[in-house]
Structures are given as structure tokens and as C-alpha cells.
Amino acid sequence: MKIELEMTAGLEEQLRSVVLSTVKDAFNDFTKQTSTKEWMNIKEAADYAGVSQNTFKKFRDMGMKVSEIDGTKRVSKAEIDNFLERYSY
Numbered sequence: 001m002k003i004e005l006e007m008t009a010g011l012e013e014q015l016r017s018v019v020l021s022t023v024k025d026a027f028n029d030f031t032k033q034t035s036t037k038e039w040m041n042i043k044e045a046a047d048y049a050g051v052s053q054n055t056f057k058k059f060r061d062m063g064m065k066v067s068e069i070d071g072t073k074r075v076s077k078a079e080i081d082n083f084l085e086r087y088s089y
Contacts, residue, residue: 038077039067045075049084059083 007015036048046056060066064083067074 036077039074040077042066042073042075045080048077049080062087 036044040048042053042056046053049056049059051059062083064075065079067076
């Protein structure tokens, strides 16, 4: 399929600018979503593992290590990866 449009140079430049800006925004959003910090709170950790917080609690009951200091819980990315690898078959 080929689409040809007649447009002025100014309109073509505006369209190019809008498309470029949209692609940059989409790339930045993707980058933010795929990069994770090493230590996450429970919600972030469950999101990273791709499960609900209730399922994540079951993972903890199954032996996933969670660091808790003065009531603040954190889980390392490495611990989640290792846990999921351990239970993979």
C-alpha cells in the first residue's frame, strides 16, 4: 500500500516534528517501564514479577527473601529473578 500526499514544505516539517516527538516520548516511556531499580517495595516487586500483591505474598510464604527494616519492606531484583528461576521448569 502506498499513500502519496501533496503538502507544503512547512506542513511536512510540522508533521515530521510531531511524529519524531511522539516516537521519542514512546521510547522514553518504554525505557522507564523496562528499567527497574535494584531494591523495590512490595507493589513494585509484584509488578516486576508480573503478579498481584496477593500472589507475591504467597511467593514470600514459599521462601522469597524480603528485607524488612523498621517496618519498611524491600525486595531485591536479583532475589525475584532467582526465585522465579528456582521455580521454573
